[in-house]
Each structure stands twice: as structure tokens, then as C-alpha cells.
Amino acid sequence: MPAWRALRFDFTAMASPCELVIEGRDEPAMRAAAAAAIDEVRRIEAKYSRYLPGSVLSRINAAAGARAVDIDAETSSLLDFAGTLWETSGGLFDATSGVLRRAWNFAQARLPRAGELDALLPLVGWDLVERGAASVRLPLPGMELDFGGFGKEYAADRAAGILHARGMAHALVNLGGDVHVAGPHGLPDAAGQPWQVAIARPRPGPPGPLATIPVLRGGVATSGDYERYFEQGGRRYCHVLEPRTGWPVQGWQSISVWAPNTTAAGALCTVALLKQQEALDWLDGQDAGYLAVRSDGEVFRRAAGTQ
Numbered sequence: 001m002p003a004w005r006a007l008r009f010d011f012t013a014m015a016s017p018c019e020l021v022i023e024g025r026d027e028p029a030m031r032a033a034a035a036a037a038i039d040e041v042r043r044i045e046a047k048y049s050r051y052l053p054g055s056v057l058s059r060i061n062a063a064a065g066a067r068a069v070d071i072d073a074e075t076s077s078l079l080d081f082a083g084t085l086w087e088t089s090g091g092l093f094d095a096t097s098g099v100l101r102r103a104w105n106f107a108q109a110r111l112p113r114a115g116e117l118d119a120l121l122p123l124v125g126w127d128l129v130e131r132g133a134a135s136v137r138l139p140l141p142g143m144e145l146d147f148g149g150f151g152k153e154y155a156a157d158r159a160a161g162i163l164h165a166r167g168m169a170h171a172l173v174n175l176g177g178d179v180h181v182a183g184p185h186g187l188p189d190a191a192g193q194p195w196q197v198a199i200a201r202p203r204p205g206p207p208g209p210l211a212t213i214p215v216l217r218g219g220v221a222t223s224g225d226y227e228r229y230f231e232q233g234g235r236r237y238c239h240v241l242e243p244r245t246g247w248p249v250q251g252w253q254s255i256s257v258w259a260p261n262t263t264a265a266g267a268l269c270t271v272a273l274l275k276q277q278e279a280l281d282w283l284d285g286q287d288a289g290y291l292a293v294r295s296d297g298e299v300f301r302r303a304a305g306t307q
Contacts, residue, residue: 001025002025002026002027003025004023004024004025004186004187004188005023005024005025005027005187006021006022006023006187007021007022007023007024007027007030007031007034008020008021009021009022009034009038011038011041013038013041013042013045013155013175014041014045014049014151014152014155014175014176015176016152016175016176016177017176018038018041018174018175018176019172019173019174020034020037020038020159020163020171020172020173020174021171021172021174022034022163022168022170022171023170023171023185023186023187024168024169024170024186029166029167029168030168032166033162033163033166033167033168034163036162036166037159037160037162037163037173038159040155040158040159040162041155041156041158041159041175044151044154044155044158045151045155047074047075048075048078048147048151049151050098050144050145050146050147050148056069056071056075057144057145057146057147060136060138060145061138061143061144061145063137063138064138064139064140064141064142064143064144065138065139065140065141065142065143066141067137068130068132068135068136068137069135069136069137070134070135071134071135071136072134075136076134078147078150078154079095079129079131079136079145081150081263082095082126082145082147082149082150083126085149085150085267085271086126086127088271089271089274089275091126091243091244092242092243092244092271092274092275093149093267093270093271093274094124094125094126094243095126095145095146095147095149096123096124096125096126096128096129096138096143096144096145096146096243097124097146097241097243098144098145098146098148099120099123099124099142099143099144100117100120100121100124100241100243100246101239101241102116102120103116103117103120103246104237104239104241104248106228106229106230106237106239109230109231109232111232111237112246117245117246117247120246121244121245121246122140123140123142123143123144124243124244124246128140128143129145149266149267149270150263150266150267150270152175152176152178152266153175153178153219153221153262153263153265153266153267154262154263155175156173156174156175156178156179156180156219156262156263157180157219157261157262157263159173159175159180160173160180160181160182160262163182164182164183168182168183169182169183169186170182170183170184170185170186170187171183172195173262177200177221177222178219178220178221178222178262178265178266179197179215179219179220179221179262180218180219180261180262181194181195181197181215181216181217181218181219181220182217183216183217184216184217194214194215194216195214195215195216196212196213196214197212197213197214197215197220197258198211198212199211199212199213199220199222199254199256199291200222200254202224202225202226202253202254202293203226203253203297210254210291210293210299211291211301213256213258213289213291215258218258218259218260218261218262218265219258219259219260219261219262219263219264219265219266220256220257220258220262220265221256221257221262221265221266221268221269222254222255222256222257222269223240223254223255223266223269223270223272223273224238224252224253224254224255224273224293225238225240225248225249225252225253225254225273226238226253226254227239229248236248240270240273240274242274242276249273249274249276250276250295251276251277251279251294251295252272252273252276252279252292252293252294252295253293253294253295253297254292254293255269255272255273255279255283255290255291255292255293256269256290256291256292257269257272257283257288257289257290258288258289258290259288259289268283268286268288268290269290272290272292279292280292280300280302283302284302288302289302289303290302
């Protein structure tokens, strides 16, 4: 019988470094499963990236202010999820808020010019989106849908589902820091043990991660103010924008959440960041496990869910 081994597959998708790690005995089956999982990630990127002119979202956005666009069951389900997030977050998680990025230039450290946000805010509003049984319409020219708040996490879950369907019971999917653990370790020296998922430091500090989270199965995701940002006048401006004001959120360096799947984990940490000062109370109400770093560097942790 072949010996146990771990195979790692590195690739790039969704503008992020990605990896799959699979432990097993059947190397051909492991490689085939990895290829299928990577293909699934790239399928989702091609279908939903707003940067690709042929994607579903690009077609919907191009038709804003005009016609409805036919959609399939998968897209309808993701729109349902976006609507649920809008409702449960009190309107803070808004899949139409991507238009606000037009007023911000993080590469050039530029604040919005006078009137820029005022012109864009009327285009933000999930309640404006018109849904049919198999169609969607954005009623105002210039409106946009953006699945950036959960698209990569959804892809991680889909990739993990492919691995599971192909019999890979011991695997990890990491899409740019959004992680899905598809079963515990299988190698003989660690059989049944959880994977250690590293949480990045949101500020420079000692070498190594801020913490590691032991996960047997489920998802881990992080939102923070340290990926795209600039500092001006003693204030940090990050890419996570409050949809009602158009201004970056404040209060937290990063919030990591672990949940039964990566899509849920990503939604929870993003909503928490948008909740700002109410973040931890909201997460406690969701019974979520989290590791949160406040703007002053104080760390808060709650064990729950998959830990």
C-alpha cells in the first residue's frame, strides 16, 4: 500500500496567492482532485469578477439603468445571500457599495475631492436592486454589484466541496488568507489532529503570525485595515468603507472569525469590522469564535464554533 504523504499545490487566483494541501495515499487521485478544485476557483473568478468584462457581474453592471439581466440559480443564490447579509447587518453589508471605491485612491493616498462621495452615495442601496425569478436589474445608471465581500470565501468553500466529493478527507484550502479546512490531518504522526491556521499580524512586530487557530474542519477568514490603506494627518484610511457615509471604518486593526464554512466566517468578520465599536457585542450575539485586534493593539479572543 502506498505511504501517506502531503502534497501542496500553489497557484494564483483572485489577485491572491493560493494553496491547496492534501494528505493521502493515492497521489494520482490527490493531483486530480487538486486540479478540479483549482478549476472550480478559477470558474468562480471568471464568472463573478467585476474586473473581467465577460463576467456575470460585469454584464449586470453594464446594464445598470437599462434592462434586467437573466441569471442562473447559482447567481440567484448568491444574491439571496447578499440580501440576507444586508438585512442581518442593518444595511452595513451592502453588495452595491463597491461604487464608493471610485472616490478613493489608496495607491496615491488621496482623500475624496469635494462632492465625490455625495455623487456616489445615491447609487448605494441594496433595497434598490430589482429581482425577478431569474433576473436582476440595477435601476440607476452607474450602480454596481460587487461580490468582493464574499466571493473568495465562497470559492474556498466550493473548492473544499470538490475535494470532499473526490474522497479527499484530509485537506486545507487557502485563498489569499481565506481558509477552509476539509477534515483533520491524516498523516500517521498527526492523524486526527487539527490544522494550525495562522493569523497574520496587522502591524509590524515580532517574526511569525499573531496567533494560530486549531481547526479540525470549517472556515477561517480575516478582515482588517492593513491590506489597502494610507495614513494622513495621523489617521489611517483603509479600503473597508461604511456604505452610508462612504468613509473608511475605524476601531479595529483586524478581526478574524472561525465558523462552519469560509463564506460565513468572511461575512461575520466583514460585518463586525463595519459595526466598528459594536463589533464584539455583535459577534458575541452570533456565537462566533474570533480573534480581534483593536486600533490600540489590544487583543480580544473568544473560542467557539470549529475551534
